[in-house]
Amino acid sequence: MENRKIIIDPVTRIEGHAKITIDLDENGKVEDAKIHVTQYRGFEKFCEGRIYTEMPAITARTCGICPVSHVIASTKAIDKILCITPPQAGINIRKIINLAQIVQSHALNFFHLSSPDFIYGFDAPKEDRNIFKMMQTHPQMARDGINLRAFGQKIIEELAGKRIHPTGIVAGGVEHKIEQSQKEAILSQIPDMMKIAQGALEFFKTNLHKFQKEIDSFASFPSLFMALTNENRTLEHYDGALCFMDSEGNILKDKINPQDYREFIGEAVEEDSYLKSPYYKPLGYENGMYRVGALARLNIAKTCGTPLADEELKKFKALGGGKPVLNSFYYHYARLIEIIYAIEKIEELLNADETMNENVKVTSKISNLRGVGCSEAPRGTLFHDYQVTKDGIITAVNLIIATGNNNLAMNAGVKQTALAFVDSKNITDGALNRVEAVIRCFDPCLSCSTHALGIVSSKIEVRDHNKKVIQVIDRN
Amino acid sequence: MKKIRLATLWLDGCSGCHMSILDMDEKLIEIAPFIDVVYSPYVDTKEFPKDVDLTIVEGALSTDHDIAMIKKIRENSKLMLALGDCAITGNVSAMKNLFGSDVVLERGYLDLADINESKEYPSKIVPKLLDKVLPLHEVVHVDYFLPGCPTPSDAIYEMLKALIEGREINIHSLTRFGK
Numbered sequence: 013m014e015n016r017k018i019i020i021d022p023v024t025r026i027e028g029h030a031k032i033t034i035d036l037d038e039n040g041k042v043e044d045a046k047i048h049v050t051q052y053r054g055f056e057k058f059c060e061g062r063i064y065t066e067m068p069a070i071t072a073r074t075c076g077i078c079p080v081s082h083v084i085a086s087t088k089a090i091d092k093i094l095c096i097t098p099p100q101a102g103i104n105i106r107k108i109i110n111l112a113q114i115v116q117s118h119a120l121n122f123f124h125l126s127s128p129d130f131i132y133g134f135d136a137p138k139e140d141r142n143i144f145k146m147m148q149t150h151p152q153m154a155r156d157g158i159n160l161r162a163f164g165q166k167i168i169e170e171l172a173g174k175r176i177h178p179t180g181i182v183a184g185g186v187e188h189k190i191e192q193s194q195k196e197a198i199l200s201q202i203p204d205m206m207k208i209a210q211g212a213l214e215f216f217k218t219n220l221h222k223f224q225k226e227i228d229s230f231a232s233f234p235s236l237f238m239a240l241t242n243e244n245r246t247l248e249h250y251d252g253a254l255c256f257m258d259s260e261g262n263i264l265k266d267k268i269n270p271q272d273y274r275e276f277i278g279e280a281v282e283e284d285s286y287l288k289s290p291y292y293k294p295l296g297y298e299n300g301m302y303r304v305g306a307l308a309r310l311n312i313a314k315t316c317g318t319p320l321a322d323e324e325l326k327k328f329k330a331l332g333g334g335k336p337v338l339n340s341f342y343y344h345y346a347r348l349i350e351i352i353y354a355i356e357k358i359e360e361l362l363n364a365d366e367t368m369n370e371n372v373k374v375t376s377k378i379s380n381l382r383g384v385g386c387s388e389a390p391r392g393t394l395f396h397d398y399q400v401t402k403d404g405i406i407t408a409v410n411l412i413i414a415t416g417n418n419n420l421a422m423n424a425g426v427k428q429t430a431l432a433f434v435d436s437k438n439i440t441d442g443a444l445n446r447v448e449a450v451i452r453c454f455d456p457c458l459s460c461s462t463h464a465l466g467i468v469s470s471k472i473e474v475r476d477h478n479k480k481v482i483q484v485i486d487r488n
Numbered sequence: 489m490k491k492i493r494l495a496t497l498w499l500d501g502c503s504g505c506h507m508s509i510l511d512m513d514e515k516l517i518e519i520a521p522f523i524d525v526v527y528s529p530y531v532d533t534k535e536f537p538k539d540v541d542l543t544i545v546e547g548a549l550s551t552d553h554d555i556a557m558i559k560k561i562r563e564n565s566k567l568m569l570a571l572g573d574c575a576i577t578g579n580v581s582a583m584k585n586l587f588g589s590d591v592v593l594e595r596g597y598l599d600l601a602d603i604n605e606s607k608e609y610p611s612k613i614v615p616k617l618l619d620k621v622l623p624l625h626e627v628v629h630v631d632y633f634l635p636g637c638p639t640p641s642d643a644i645y646e647m648l649k650a651l652i653e654g655r656e657i658n659i660h661s662l663t664r665f666g667k
């Protein structure tokens with residue numbers, strides 16, 4: 013038999029489309045598998061020549077799921093250029109908005125995109141694997157997911173003006189102070205939201221035993237981890253310094269000022285994907301694979317710093333037996349803990365006197381000609397790096413997007429899962445669903461960096477090494 | 489009232505317009521019984537079905553595959569709705585038109601790369617970028633335009649409800665460009 017290729021296109025229930033190819037060897041065994049991100053949007057070029065004040069509004073449009081992360085990284089880069097630090101109330105309000113986004117984005121991944129696999133199983137008929145089916149069979153769970161996501165979205169709308177592409181986060185702080193009535197309205201929802209979050213975590217944990225094979229093979233391997241963290245290594249999403257940890261739990265390098273990220277992160281280009289592959293420079297492209305996002309953050313953090321999340325973190329850490337948790341399936345677990353953390357933290361920040369201060373913004377003139385803004389997006393560490401003229405015209409932009417950081421690990425994971433589940437003599441929908449589900453663990457946001465889509469086809473093309481289609485498998 | 493066979497398609501946009509669909513919150517549950525989502529990033533169908541009543545499109549056209557795909561989808565859709573400013577005007581997705589694809593690719597994959605062995609931009613398996621990003625109506629007939637960045641979720645809700653109930657609706661009162 014000749015070498016063959018299986019193509020899954022488009023990948024669904026992820027935020028952005030991608031294409032997967034699975035290469036078979038002469039004996040029909042899986043030889044390689046890759047994810048291809050198939051579109052490129054070019055923000056790094058077309059922002060050149062814009063005035064710096066436009067950057068938050070333009071770069072928000074890289075992604076409609078995590079626009080807040082882009083606006084925050086963007087305004088932080090501009091803060092550096094203006095050489096200013098927002099007043100504490102401004103910082104706290106930015107943090108609340110950022111946490112609200114973590115809640116909505118993690119809720120979206122869990123309830124709207126991934127939970128159909130947990131409820132119905134990876135081998136369920138594909139017509140059933142979606143939120144609309146869930147509304148029929150598990151109406152309360154669907155409603156809970158919608159409400160939890162709405163809780164996050166409404167906070168963003170209240171405090172930053174708009175749910176998607178909010179305008180209220182600006183250089184030097186935020187536009188508006190928090191009103192007492194807003195504070196009370198948010199606080200009043202917290203008990204219900206916490207109940208939903210805890211319920212989801214409970215549901216996940218009680219169903220975990222059904223997925224042992226997936227846990228073992230969904231991108232379960234040693235890699236480095238990167239996240240922002242603060243001095244005591246408590247969980248951090250807004251500020252802090254970069255930290256790299258290895259798969260044994262050793263700190264390779266910490267206290268890295270995000271302004272110096274280029275010394276530690278390199279970017280490689282592959283000819284068959286528009287998504288570049290960042291790697292940890294000191295170890296080189298081959299060995300420098302790292303993971304970011306909720307799993308990386310919880311591996312690196314010693315504590316969350318809030319009581320309920322810390323209780324869960326302890327149980328989570330036990331999975332690794334004192335070492336980092338290496339199974340990407342547990343990204344789902346980590347995100348659920350982060351939702352609990354975010355709800356607790358929103359409450360804590362809202363109750364801090366300083367947050368209610370009227371002074372929420374400072375202004376200044378350009379003092380530095382370069383600034384790097386870095387924050388933890390739901391999916392991992394995000395960098396915005398701008399250079400400007402002294403008149404404020406952007407001359408160079410580099411963006412490293414959260415999902416991109418995971419590119420090498422996602423590829424390794426797709427291959428591992430294909431090896432474990434794809435049998436070329438009997439290619440089942442369930443096996444291919446799992447190959448997609450491993451990507452869903454990382455919750456990739458491909459629209460961010462590139463946004464992807466492929467040829468619309470449910471067909472899996474089996475191709476020989478000359479790319480000639482020799483067999484077509486229809487997933488309908 | 490008949491069930492609408494609905495497809496949603498995500499081209500070169502930021503997904504914000506698709507998120508705005510979800511921002512209907514509980515109203516999504518309210519209209520769910522009246523729609524059948526037959527194709528969408530939210531469901532697992534891989535092939536565009538036949539006889540779709542309404543296809544909602546987010547984003548502009550920016551690759552050779554987009555063009556081929558949208559023509560095929562238009563043939564199988566009774567109505568097509570351009571959702572958001574990217575689909576309608578190109579918006580942010582078309583900002584790279586100021587430079588052209590080659591210059592934009594060069595910046596991303598040559599200037600801003602530490603390792604690029606082939607010294608070329610990605611071209612295997614991935615589709616080719618058009619030199620100019622196009623709004624939807626330049627390539628296919630569009631029945632409805634619902635602007636906004638993103639289109640406000642209320643506008644999407646009112647529009648869907650009107651279609652479900654089979655009545656006319658004045659969308660100009662619901663939204664505007666850039667909102």
Ligand code: SF4
Binds near residue numbers: 501503547571637
């Ligand atoms: S119109 Fe705005 S929200 Fe919609 S896809 Fe385009 S950039 Fe995103």
